[in-house]
Amino acid sequence: MRLVVIGGVAAGLSAAGRARRCDASLEITVLEKGEAIAWGACGLPYYVQGLLETVDQLVVYTPEYFRRERRIDVRTGANVVSICHPRRQVVLASGERIPYDRLVVATGARPKRINGACEPGVFTLATLEDAEKLRCFLIERKPKRAAVIGAGYMGLQAAETLRTHGASVTIFEAEHEILGRRDPALTDALRRHLERFHIDLQLGVRVESVEPGMVAGRPCDIVILAAGVQPNVEIAAEAGIELGRTGAIRVSDRMETNLSGIYAAGDCVETTHLVTGRPVYMPLGTTANKTGRVAGANAAGRRERFPGVAGTMIVRVCGLGVGITGLSEWQARKEGLDPVSASIESFDKPRYFFGERVWVSLVADRRSGRLVGGTVLGSQATAGSINVIATAVTNRMRVEDLEHLDLAYSPPYAQVWDPILIAARQLSKNF
Amino acid sequence: MRLVVIGGVAAGLSAAGRARRCDASLEITVLEKGEAIAWGACGLPYYVQGLLETVDQLVVYTPEYFRRERRIDVRTGANVVSICHPRRQVVLASGERIPYDRLVVATGARPKRINGACEPGVFTLATLEDAEKLRCFLIERKPKRAAVIGAGYMGLQAAETLRTHGASVTIFEAEHEILGRRDPALTDALRRHLERFHIDLQLGVRVESVEPGMVAGRPCDIVILAAGVQPNVEIAAEAGIELGRTGAIRVSDRMETNLSGIYAAGDCVETTHLVTGRPVYMPLGTTANKTGRVAGANAAGRRERFPGVAGTMIVRVCGLGVGITGLSEWQARKEGLDPVSASIESFDKPRYFFGERVWVSLVADRRSGRLVGGTVLGSQATAGSINVIATAVTNRMRVEDLEHLDLAYSPPYAQVWDPILIAARQLSKNF
Numbered sequence: 001m002r003l004v005v006i007g008g009v010a011a012g013l014s015a016a017g018r019a020r021r022c023d024a025s026l027e028i029t030v031l032e033k034g035e036a037i038a039w040g041a042c043g044l045p046y047y048v049q050g051l052l053e054t055v056d057q058l059v060v061y062t063p064e065y066f067r068r069e070r071r072i073d074v075r076t077g078a079n080v081v082s083i084c085h086p087r088r089q090v091v092l093a094s095g096e097r098i099p100y101d102r103l104v105v106a107t108g109a110r111p112k113r114i115n116g117a118c119e120p121g122v123f124t125l126a127t128l129e130d131a132e133k134l135r136c137f138l139i140e141r142k143p144k145r146a147a148v149i150g151a152g153y154m155g156l157q158a159a160e161t162l163r164t165h166g167a168s169v170t171i172f173e174a175e176h177e178i179l180g181r182r183d184p185a186l187t188d189a190l191r192r193h194l195e196r197f198h199i200d201l202q203l204g205v206r207v208e209s210v211e212p213g214m215v216a217g218r219p220c221d222i223v224i225l226a227a228g229v230q231p232n233v234e235i236a237a238e239a240g241i242e243l244g245r246t247g248a249i250r251v252s253d254r255m256e257t258n259l260s261g262i263y264a265a266g267d268c269v270e271t272t273h274l275v276t277g278r279p280v281y282m283p284l285g286t287t288a289n290k291t292g293r294v295a296g297a298n299a300a301g302r303r304e305r306f307p308g309v310a311g312t313m314i315v316r317v318c319g320l321g322v323g324i325t326g327l328s329e330w331q332a333r334k335e336g337l338d339p340v341s342a343s344i345e346s347f348d349k350p351r352y353f354f355g356e357r358v359w360v361s362l363v364a365d366r367r368s369g370r371l372v373g374g375t376v377l378g379s380q381a382t383a384g385s386i387n388v389i390a391t392a393v394t395n396r397m398r399v400e401d402l403e404h405l406d407l408a409y410s411p412p413y414a415q416v417w418d419p420i421l422i423a424a425r426q427l428s429k430n431f
Numbered sequence: 432m433r434l435v436v437i438g439g440v441a442a443g444l445s446a447a448g449r450a451r452r453c454d455a456s457l458e459i460t461v462l463e464k465g466e467a468i469a470w471g472a473c474g475l476p477y478y479v480q481g482l483l484e485t486v487d488q489l490v491v492y493t494p495e496y497f498r499r500e501r502r503i504d505v506r507t508g509a510n511v512v513s514i515c516h517p518r519r520q521v522v523l524a525s526g527e528r529i530p531y532d533r534l535v536v537a538t539g540a541r542p543k544r545i546n547g548a549c550e551p552g553v554f555t556l557a558t559l560e561d562a563e564k565l566r567c568f569l570i571e572r573k574p575k576r577a578a579v580i581g582a583g584y585m586g587l588q589a590a591e592t593l594r595t596h597g598a599s600v601t602i603f604e605a606e607h608e609i610l611g612r613r614d615p616a617l618t619d620a621l622r623r624h625l626e627r628f629h630i631d632l633q634l635g636v637r638v639e640s641v642e643p644g645m646v647a648g649r650p651c652d653i654v655i656l657a658a659g660v661q662p663n664v665e666i667a668a669e670a671g672i673e674l675g676r677t678g679a680i681r682v683s684d685r686m687e688t689n690l691s692g693i694y695a696a697g698d699c700v701e702t703t704h705l706v707t708g709r710p711v712y713m714p715l716g717t718t719a720n721k722t723g724r725v726a727g728a729n730a731a732g733r734r735e736r737f738p739g740v741a742g743t744m745i746v747r748v749c750g751l752g753v754g755i756t757g758l759s760e761w762q763a764r765k766e767g768l769d770p771v772s773a774s775i776e777s778f779d780k781p782r783y784f785f786g787e788r789v790w791v792s793l794v795a796d797r798r799s800g801r802l803v804g805g806t807v808l809g810s811q812a813t814a815g816s817i818n819v820i821a822t823a824v825t826n827r828m829r830v831e832d833l834e835h836l837d838l839a840y841s842p843p844y845a846q847v848w849d850p851i852l853i854a855a856r857q858l859s860k861n862f
Contacts, residue, residue, distance in 0.1 A: 010847070043781065043842050051783045153841075274837070285847050286840045307835050314839035323839055350474065352482045383844035384815010388822050390837055395826035404738050406705070406821055408745035408754055409717045410584075411474050413814035416441075416716050 001026055003299055004090055004098055006080045007106030008032025010285055011266025014292030015104045020070045022300035031078035036128055037063060042285050044131040045157040049164045055128045083239035085259050102261050102299040107232035109267035109283050111225055115209030122210055122223045125158060138165040143221030149207050150227035151178045153315040158224040159199050160318050169199045172216055174206035182330035185343055186375055197318040229283055231268040244270040246281035253305040255295035263299050265291035272308030274394055275326050275372050276335050282309055312390040314383055323386025326373025326393040329363050338366040342426035346419040348381040350411045360423040370396045388420055399427050432457055434730055435521055435529055437511050438537030439463025441716055442697025445723030446535040451501050453731035462509035467559055468494060473716050475562040476588040480595045486559045514670035516690050533692050533730040537723060538663040540698035540714050542656055546640030553641055553654045556589060569596040574652030580638045581658035582609045584746040589655040590630050591749050600630045603647055605637035613761035616774055617806055628749040660714055662699040677701040677712035684736040686726035696726035703739030705825055706757050706803050707766050713740055743821040745814055754817025757804025757824040760794050769797040773857035777850040779812040781842045791854040801827045819851055830858050
């Protein structure tokens with residue numbers, strides 16, 4: 001049986017690798033449009049910041065590795081232009097047709113573009129090539145005034161990255177909020193933090209186009225476009241693969257599309273939100289790897305399911321950890337819940353272990369008494385804290401049980417009252 | 432109504448403070464045998480290590496604070512020698528009788544002692560006074576050869592503390608294991624780590640008594656007794672308060688004893704293990720605070736319950752974080768489960784963010800498919816990881832769901848595959 005995978009980054013290679021482990025006899029071909037495979041897109045800002053010497057250090061595997069160790073034929077520069085499902089063939093730009101029995105579509109996503117996106121001095125940060133060009137420009141031109149378009153996690157990372165190169169930064173965001181949460185407290189806290197680093201946050205400013213040297217009437221020497229991504233679904237849609245309401249490919253929990261034998265995974269699919277049960281488009285590296293594995297297993301004949309996402313993410317913004325999971329209060333209300341929330345400030349460790357300030361916000365549903373979301377701002381410990389909240393949200397934990405959660409304590413690591421427990425106590429009172 | 436609390440540290444003061452918030456009209460008296468109240472016992476090793484200048488820095492509140500801010504009468508040097516429940520009175524060593532309507536027993540625990548425990552150069556580390564004496568001895572005498580009796584978390588902290596003062600250390604442990612888990616892999620990993628710091632671990636050596644300058648035939652200049660603690664239950668038992676099979680006070684999930692109107696909390700009570708449903712004696716500061724709050728609320732007429740503990744703890748051992756929660760494989764088997772386990776090694780972050788090695792071990796029950804315990808060894812991130820596992824264990828999470836848990840990823844904080852997810856995948860395979 002022949003398995004073809006379109007896309008050789010996170011989801012595609014996870015699918016191919018997992019399919020191989022499930023079935024040693026499969027013929028597996030991975031078709032990657034670009035020249036590199038298996039690169040860590042999330043590391044791009046840190047390459048530009050100078051933490052990595054060469055961009056190749058973000059490349060985890062080579063096609064040779066897959067050929068030799070996994071007997072998977074990985075072809076780079078293989079640009080798929082169409083899928084002919086009646087004939088079970090994919091067609092390359094070169095005209096070559098590659099037959100399949102099972103197909104995994106892992107075509108990823110691309111940055112949303114606006115007019116002027118191709119002007120010199122205007123960058124996106126989605127590929128290895130993007131990162132090299134941007135770093136080069138920053139080192140050679142030393143831009144003084146920078147504009148970032150979009151205040152999602154990519155925009156915030158871009159702002160940090162520009163600051164490490166000494167530019168003053170203005171972030172323009174069309175909405176009146178940060179990170180898509182409609183959480184005024186979070187937006188205020190982040191605005192204050194950004195101001196300390198001379199980053200100006202302009203909310204409610206929709207940038208429709210950029211001209212050389214000018215964004216929204218402000219002069220600038222460099223622009224980074226970070227106004228979100230859109231799924232690469234054109235080839236799939238033309239082949240008759242159904243899209244969901246989010247605009248991404250609709251899949252079952254086995255990652256199967258409406259066309260029998262065609263699976264999809266990664267940044268081109270929508271997933272199920274574990275709190276709302278509804279489809280959601282949240283393209284992230286972790287989910288790409290997980291959905292890729294599940295697609296690969298099912299394509300190879302196993303029965304596995306991907307339950308969905310809690311909407312967990314973390315981003316470092318000028319040294320501050322910002323973690324979110326589940327629903328914000330506004331999102332919960334929009335979903336028909338009756339949200340009750342609490343926010344507290346505390347410290348992650350005792351003062352004598354250099355404890356740093358941490359800010360925890362929790363949201364529960366008044367009717368069911370269950371936790372539906374949370375936000376953490378703070379130090380390195382932010383990752384662990386948002387993960388605990390994500391685990392509690394995934395398990396629909398009741399606030400009264402969360403309050404008594406048996407979390408670890410020792411002075412080098414924690415406070416006797418973990419900030420999550422303090423927030424849970426406050427949340428209980430607010431019911 | 433008069434509420435009397437015996438004990439003015441974690442559980443006692445949590446009970447008193449919570450009772451006050453629940454009922455503004457209560458007359459509340461706290462009787463503390465010692466001179467200080469509200470001190471953080473878990474910080475003692477770090478005072479001895481020199482991270483705090485004075486031991487008073489571990490004292491969080493003064494009696495004056497409670498009198499002024501909470502209208503709670505806190506009496507130090509008030510040594511309760513008996514409880515006369517028929518008359519609803521506690522009797523002090525001075526002969527004074529103090530009447531109560533409701534009583535909270537929070538008498539704590541004390542280190543187990545052996546013959547020779549009072550010899551010079553032999554220390555325990557349970558009180559502020561202990562800590563001052565030990566630090567003084569270490570600074571003035573500069574002992575070269577140290578012995579620690581017990582390889583529980585206190586023994587491991589003591590060994591680290593002695594190393595910071597330059598002594599070579601031998602730990603003697605009666606059992607063939609560390610931290611009471613009967614986990615050979617954990618014991619081996621810790622032994623290797625301790626060896627790097629010139630700490631010798633002698634397992635299966637029961638030390639019945641110490642003589643000056645000699646432990647188990649080995650010469651030494653200082654001994655720290657850390658062979659566990661026992662609950663202070665004598666006064667309670669004499670008053671007719673029932674003890675459980677663990678030897679600690681038996682309480683309901685409302686923290687009520689068998690005597691009506693008498694509650695107990697903290698290191699003198701047994702609690703329910705959330706995985707086994709059985710009583711367990713696990714005296715820890717976090718649990719003391721939580722059970723104290725619940726005892727105080729119920730004593731003040733509210734109805735609150737304490738669900739129990741997952742058995743979560745963390746200890747720093749010469750810089751290595753060691754976190755445990757739930758059951759080890761051996762414990763699971765002893766409880767009649769059919770354990771299946773997996774251990775993996777990974778890194779907490781990418782190499783370019785100075786990722787450190789992390790070791791995760793998970794235990795599940797084959798029949799139910801549910802996670803029952805775990806161990807994490809590693810860097811600062813250990814705390815967050817063991818807390819995620821504790822939250823999953825508390826929620827009886829299925830391994831197949833754990834595998835897809837939506838944990839946060841960004842290179843400054845994590846790997847795209849969190850070590851917990853890698854361990855969960857391995858655990859799935861081992862079923």
